[in-house]
Amino acid sequence: MVYPFGLGLYYSFTSYWLQYPNRFRFVWFDNYVDLIGEPLFARALEFTLGFTLVAVVVQVGLGLAVALFLHARIPGRGAIRALMLLPLMMPPVITALMWKIMMASTNAGILNYLLSFLGVDPINWFGSTQGAIVSVLIIDTWGNLPFVALVLLGGLQALPTEPYEAARVDGAGPADILRYVTLPLLSPFIVLAVLFRTMDSLRIFDVIYATTLGGPNEATTNLQIMAYQYSFQWYQMGKGMAQAIVLLLLVVIVSYLLMRLWNRAAESTS
Amino acid sequence: MTSQAVLYRRTVRNIAIAVAAVVLLVWTVFPFVWILLTSFKSPGDIISVPPTFTFTPTIDNYAALVIGERGGQYSSTRPDFPRFFLNSMIISIGAVALSVVAGIPAAYALARFTFPMKGAFGFVLMSFRFVPFIAFVIPLYVLYQQFGLYNTHAGLIFAYQLITLPFTIWMLRSFFMEIPLEIQEAAKIDGASWLGVLTRVILPLSMPGISVTVILGFMFSWNAFNYPLMLAGRQTFPVTVGAIQFISYEQVLWGQMAAATIVAALPQLVLSLMVQKYIVRGLTMGAVK
Numbered sequence: 001m002v003y004p005f006g007l008g009l010y011y012s013f014t015s016y017w018l019q020y021p022n023r024f025r026f027v028w029f030d031n032y033v034d035l036i037g038e039p040l041f042a043r044a045l046e047f048t049l050g051f052t053l054v055a056v057v058v059q060v061g062l063g064l065a066v067a068l069f070l071h072a073r074i075p076g077r078g079a080i081r082a083l084m085l086l087p088l089m090m091p092p093v094i095t096a097l098m099w100k101i102m103m104a105s106t107n108a109g110i111l112n113y114l115l116s117f118l119g120v121d122p123i124n125w126f127g128s129t130q131g132a133i134v135s136v137l138i139i140d141t142w143g144n145l146p147f148v149a150l151v152l153l154g155g156l157q158a159l160p161t162e163p164y165e166a167a168r169v170d171g172a173g174p175a176d177i178l179r180y181v182t183l184p185l186l187s188p189f190i191v192l193a194v195l196f197r198t199m200d201s202l203r204i205f206d207v208i209y210a211t212t213l214g215g216p217n218e219a220t221t222n223l224q225i226m227a228y229q230y231s232f233q234w235y236q237m238g239k240g241m242a243q244a245i246v247l248l249l250l251v252v253i254v255s256y257l258l259m260r261l262w263n264r265a266a267e268s269t270s
Numbered sequence: 271m272t273s274q275a276v277l278y279r280r281t282v283r284n285i286a287i288a289v290a291a292v293v294l295l296v297w298t299v300f301p302f303v304w305i306l307l308t309s310f311k312s313p314g315d316i317i318s319v320p321p322t323f324t325f326t327p328t329i330d331n332y333a334a335l336v337i338g339e340r341g342g343q344y345s346s347t348r349p350d351f352p353r354f355f356l357n358s359m360i361i362s363i364g365a366v367a368l369s370v371v372a373g374i375p376a377a378y379a380l381a382r383f384t385f386p387m388k389g390a391f392g393f394v395l396m397s398f399r400f401v402p403f404i405a406f407v408i409p410l411y412v413l414y415q416q417f418g419l420y421n422t423h424a425g426l427i428f429a430y431q432l433i434t435l436p437f438t439i440w441m442l443r444s445f446f447m448e449i450p451l452e453i454q455e456a457a458k459i460d461g462a463s464w465l466g467v468l469t470r471v472i473l474p475l476s477m478p479g480i481s482v483t484v485i486l487g488f489m490f491s492w493n494a495f496n497y498p499l500m501l502a503g504r505q506t507f508p509v510t511v512g513a514i515q516f517i518s519y520e521q522v523l524w525g526q527m528a529a530a531t532i533v534a535a536l537p538q539l540v541l542s543l544m545v546q547k548y549i550v551r552g553l554t555m556g557a558v559k
Contacts, residue, residue, distance in 0.1 A: 001398075001406075001432060008409035018412075066294065074287055076295075082546065083298050089542040091493040091510045094531045098305045101528055107319040110304055142301065199400040206495045210514055227404045232500060237408055244405040255400050 063148025155189030354512030445479025
């Protein structure tokens with residue numbers, strides 16, 4: 001595993017183009033410098049970071065709500081919890097295809113049909129730039145909301161009971177208990193969910209590939225899709241690899257910061 | 271507060287809970303229901319406006335999947351789904367088998383021995399969970415072309431180790447660590463070597479954990495899409511890559527694609543219910559009585 005990676009790192013400093021092997025030269029940082037002047041790179045970087053931010057906020061926020069809901073003793077929660085495992089363990093590309101069928105932009109699409117009862121005009125899901133971004137977000141959320149919800153539900157069920165009794169003795173209401181007892185105690189689990197969702201959102205590929213392929217008008221092109229296009233559609237392995245390394249650095253930096261946050265949260269609650 | 275107001279508030283609360291539960295249930299289950307329905311529809315019913323819930327079911331879509339490339343007048347355009355399914359089985363089982371064989375000694379070492387750079391080794395394994403696949407697949411693609419591993423099961427099984435091996439080592443390590451040290455020490459006093467401790471004490475006691483690891487590793491391999499997309503060809507595509515073959519420039523075979531997603535998802539649906547029990551058993555029972 002180390003050798004392929006080292007080889008890839010080396011490629012990122014070369015003009016490796018699969019169809020023109022005799023143009024192979026060592027070009028130092030040219031591929032990286034070229035990225036700075038490339039408008040698509042700026043947009044892909046922006047989409048990568050923006051999508052990750054929105055996806056994490058939406059999924060962790062909703063996941064927390066679902067976890068709190070399932071933690072309360074509601075009827076049928078065992079069944080809901082078991083059913084939520086199903087989207088979680090689906091192949092992401094299959095999830096994307098399922099939604100692609102439901103998100104047909106024509107009037108035959110079930111989602112547009114159901115939304116019409118709410119007075120929503122037919123949405124051009126994958127055909128418009130905004131629609132495509134929202135579609136990818138919805139599909140990704142369907143597959144990964146259960147992950148956040150089940151991690152946080154596990155956290156809720158492992159919380160000690162004494163702080164709750166103390167808060168109740170002090171006369172705290174449900175909102176105060178959530179704000180001052182539950183959320184601080186749950187913070188290591190929240191950070192863990194944020195860590196995993198951030199890492200996966202930064203490099204989301206399967207869902208975008210199966211639905212929009214980065215389009216329309218490159219609206220859903222993230223760094224991984226861009227690196228894929230450079231290396232496997234135009235066979236410019238050197239440039240593609242440079243983009244992959246930039247993404248890798250981004251992932252390493254963000255994961256390092258989040259892991260530090262996680263350690264701090266775990267220490268402060270234990 | 272009057273008793274009537276309390277009753278009113280309680281009713282509102284119960285209705286709100288019921289609505290939320292139904293919304294959550296529909297959001298989770300409806301896509302499966304709709305795709306299952308679509309997979310039994312004829313092409314005409316699929317594009318009917320408005321979408322229909324009542325139709326004459328047909329098994330044509332599944333029949334087309336089973337027939338695959340053999341027979342039928344569209345043999346050149348029709349994805350060979352039985353082969354894709356078999357490929358998924360071969361690659362996933364092979365990847366898990368290799369990971370377990372290679373992962374048991376590594377997990378045992380991480381769980382029970384101290385060695386230089388142990389922390390760094392564990393961290394690198396953990397970080398594979400977060401690595402963007404494209405950084406590995408580009409060099410692997412070039413190497414596979416050179417060494418004839420492109421479009422082979424063996425090549426894919428090796429590439430899948432990037433997914434399954436770190437996972438297997440990390441999971442097995444956690445299960446091995448649950449086994450009390452006293453049992454291991456007792457075996458050592460009886461004259462067992464480290465290999466004897468591993469094969470006669472650790473492995474039998476962690477069988478539930480190993481089963482869970484194997485099943486989950488199989489499921490992660492089954493879900494893999496991006497490595498085979500670049501490193502496999504039509505002869506070795508797994509179901510995940512096979513399912514998108516129903517989208518071509520000329521048309522999308524919606525019905526067959528729906529049937530394909532159901533078939534591709536089936537092992538995952540069955541296994542996730544199985545592992546649900548195993549996870550509880552594996553984590554609560556363990557080896558400690």
